Amino acid sequence: MDRFNAMRAFTRIVELGGFGKAADSLHMPRASVTILIKQLEAHLGAQLLLRTTRQVTPTLDGQAYYQRCVSLLNDLDDTESVFSTVARAPEGVLRVDMPSGFGRLILMPALPEFTERYPGLEMEVGMSDRPADLIRDGFDCVIRGGQPLDHSLVARPLAQMRQVVCASRSYLDRQGTPLTLEDLTRHKVIEYFSSLSNKRYGLEFFIEGRAQELSLSKTLATNSADGYLAACSAGYGLVQTPYYHVAELLQRGELVEVLGDWPQPRLPLTALYPAHRQMSRRVRVFVDWLVELCNRPGLLDKPAAKRTT
Numbered sequence: 001m002d003r004f005n006a007m008r009a010f011t012r013i014v015e016l017g018g019f020g021k022a023a024d025s026l027h028m029p030r031a032s033v034t035i036l037i038k039q040l041e042a043h044l045g046a047q048l049l050l051r052t053t054r055q056v057t058p059t060l061d062g063q064a065y066y067q068r069c070v071s072l073l074n075d076l077d078d079t080e081s082v083f084s085t086v087a088r089a090p091e092g093v094l095r096v097d098m099p100s101g102f103g104r105l106i107l108m109p110a111l112p113e114f115t116e117r118y119p120g121l122e123m124e125v126g127m128s129d130r131p132a133d134l135i136r137d138g139f140d141c142v143i144r145g146g147q148p149l150d151h152s153l154v155a156r157p158l159a160q161m162r163q164v165v166c167a168s169r170s171y172l173d174r175q176g177t178p179l180t181l182e183d184l185t186r187h188k189v190i191e192y193f194s195s196l197s198n199k200r201y202g203l204e205f206f207i208e209g210r211a212q213e214l215s216l217s218k219t220l221a222t223n224s225a226d227g228y229l230a231a232c233s234a235g236y237g238l239v240q241t242p243y244y245h246v247a248e249l250l251q252r253g254e255l256v257e258v259l260g261d262w263p264q265p266r267l268p269l270t271a272l273y274p275a276h277r278q279m280s281r282r283v284r285v286f287v288d289w290l291v292e293l294c295n296r297p298g299l300l301d302k303p304a305a306k307r308t309t
Contacts, residue, residue, distance in 0.1 A: 001039040004076075007069045009036045010048060014058050014066045070138045074280070090281040091120035098143035101225045101245045102269075103127035106299065107143075114289050121282060129225050130195045140283050141273040143290070145242070153272040156287050159294040160266035161242040162301050165203060166255040171235040178238075178258055181205060184216055188237035191221035192228050203240045206263040229255075242267055244300045269294060 012022035023030040041048050048062035058066055148155045178184050192201045204213045219236045222228050232239045249255040271287045294300055
């Protein structure tokens with residue numbers, strides 16, 4: 001049995017959900033793929049796949065074996081790329097994950113230039129507000145806002161994002177527009193909370209040179225970035241968010257920025273990847289491109305507001 005081809009066939013079956021699709025993607029006869037999987041299961045002494053007339057799914061053993069196969073095959077590809085001409089033109093599948101807002105507003109509009117620059121790469125892009133487990137879910141690289149929490153991962157800073165506080169016009173018509181931090185005592189905030197840690201985020205400002213979160217009344221909390229802005233548009237209160245996330249809403253007048261002359265902490269944006277991916281040509285070119293993208297003027301930032309006196 002050719003274990004390398006068997007692992008390749010197995011991973012493609014799991015990813016594509018069928019023997020026929022996997023065989024087509026590998027340019028192999030379906031019968032050959034079927035034989036490889038039977039030999040692999042016999043060699044391991046475990047059933048890896050559940051077959052029905054409609055779909056093929058991995059068993060619990062199969063899911064665990066899939067994760068190991070993905071890691072091993074990626075490591076093999078990365079090692080070969082260092083010692084071959086492929087190092088100049090990375091190839092293969094690059095699996096990345098990021099917050100949905102960043103993916104929709106920043107990455108996807110610019111991604112064609114990256115894939116045109118590296119046509120040998122096949123992108124798999126996850127976009128979710130719930131952070132993925134980089135190792136368990138098989139991602140090569142993830143993009144995260146806020147301070148990195150997993151110190152076992154390599155962290156590459158991408159940008160320090162300017163934040164803005166904003167509210168809907170209907171809310172400001174009811175409650176008035178806050179002009180000072182003291183005015184916030186009669187206002188309400190929409191909280192954002194982490195799906196994993198349940199940590200709550202409200203409004204934060206620099207006060208006497210130190211970042212401080214203000215204790216304000218809340219009307220609603222959500223763990224969805226899109227839900228966060230939808231609640232703001234519906235008039236539930238104030239939010240604090242990276243500028244890029246609300247730039248279009250501010251331009252259309254759906255939301256209104258307030259307290260723009262009060263200094264606010266910047267939100268770090270970071271690319272994270274496992275230490276063993278430092279050799280990966282695929283990851284390196286992608287992260288280098290992300291650094292270039294995120295530092296383009298006006299993309300993630302806004303002109304600094306001048307404080308009035």
